Structure formats: C-alpha cells, structure tokens
Amino acid sequence: MRRAVCPGSFDPITNGHLDIIARASKLYDVVYVAVMINQSKQGLFTVEERIEMIRHVTSEYGNVEVESHHGLLVDFCKQRDIPAIVKGLRAVSDFDYELQMAQMNNGLSGVETLFVPTNPTYSFLSSSLVKEVAAWGGDVSHLLPPVVHQALTKRLAERSRTQ
Numbered sequence: 001m002r003r004a005v006c007p008g009s010f011d012p013i014t015n016g017h018l019d020i021i022a023r024a025s026k027l028y029d030v031v032y033v034a035v036m037i038n039q040s041k042q043g044l045f046t047v048e049e050r051i052e053m054i055r056h057v058t059s060e061y062g063n064v065e066v067e068s069h070h071g072l073l074v075d076f077c078k079q080r081d082i083p084a085i086v087k088g089l090r091a092v093s094d095f096d097y098e099l100q101m102a103q104m105n106n107g108l109s110g111v112e113t114l115f116v117p118t119n120p121t122y123s124f125l126s127s128s129l130v131k132e133v134a135a136w137g138g139d140v141s142h143l144l145p146p147v148v149h150q151a152l153t154k155r156l157a158e159r160s161r162t163q
C-alpha cells in the first residue's frame with residue numbers, strides 16, 4: 001500500500017488544504033491527514049473539532065485517515081510505515097522553510113517530502129489570514145468548505161459575545 005501524510009494545524013482547514021489532500025488522495029492508496037498539536041499555540045478550534053471537520057470534508061475521497069499527533073512528524077510516519085510527506089507550496093517563501101524541514105525529516109528517518117504546487121486560486125490562502133479577515137467581517141465563504149465556514153462564523157460570534 002502506498003501511504004503518504006499531509007500534516008498541518010488545519011485551524012481551520014481551507015479549500016487550499018483540501019485541494020492538496022484531494023490531489024494526494026489520487027496518487028496514494030491511503031492519505032493520512034495529521035493534525036499536528038502545538039501546545040504553545042492556542043487554536044481557534046480544538047484538535048477534536050478540527051479532526052471532525054476534516055473527516056467531514058474529506059469523506060468523499062474514501063482513502064483519507066485523519067488523526068492528531070503531538071511530537072515529530074517523522075515519528076508519526078514511522079509508527080504507520082509512511083514513506084512520504086506531501087506539502088503544498090504557495091510561494092518561494094514557503095519553499096525556503098519547507099526545504100529545510102524536508103531535509104531534516106529525511107535525515108532523521110529517510111522519509112521523503114513531495115512538494116505540490118498550490119492551485120493558483122489558493123496561492124495566497126492561509127488559515128491565519130482567513131481567521132483574521134473573518135474576524136473583521138470579511139467574506140471568506142469562498143475560501144472554506146461550507147461546513148467549515150459555518151463553524152468559523154459561529155465560533156467568531158461566540159468569541160465576540162464573551163469579549
């Protein structure tokens with residue numbers, strides 16, 4: 001079985017993330033989406049909420065598994081016998097950082113990283129930017145799957161009521 005992983009924080013998952021996952025699902029028998037846990041960052045959504053949203057929006061692919069992981073990505077790969085990491089690249093600035101990570105991951109474990117150029121429609125897109133624009137009332141509905149957009153709208157409304 002050909003396995004790969006698409007890692008990230010996915011807070012929340014965007015259409016750009018979904019595009020990379022969908023493309024990877026056509027190339028591999030199983031694609032793991034690893035929701036990486038960073039204790040030093042306070043997410044807008046809990047890890048469990050992110051996993052639920054990702055499972056919902058990737059259910060049509062049939063070969064996507066969604067799990068969380070705290071620690072090194074290469075350990076996630078070793079535990080599941082995953083030889084490849086799939087990463088989307090938006091711009092040259094992404095490449096500089098991702099190349100260093102790819103070389104480190106390969107040096108630690110032999111896991112290869114495959115870079116997939118992002119669909120130009122999503123070349124500017126990041127979860128952070130989506131959250132910021134949405135928090136200021138901007139329309140981000142075209143940048144997110146509908147269920148994720150609904151969850152984001154609800155969460156931001158909840159937060160504004162408590163502040």
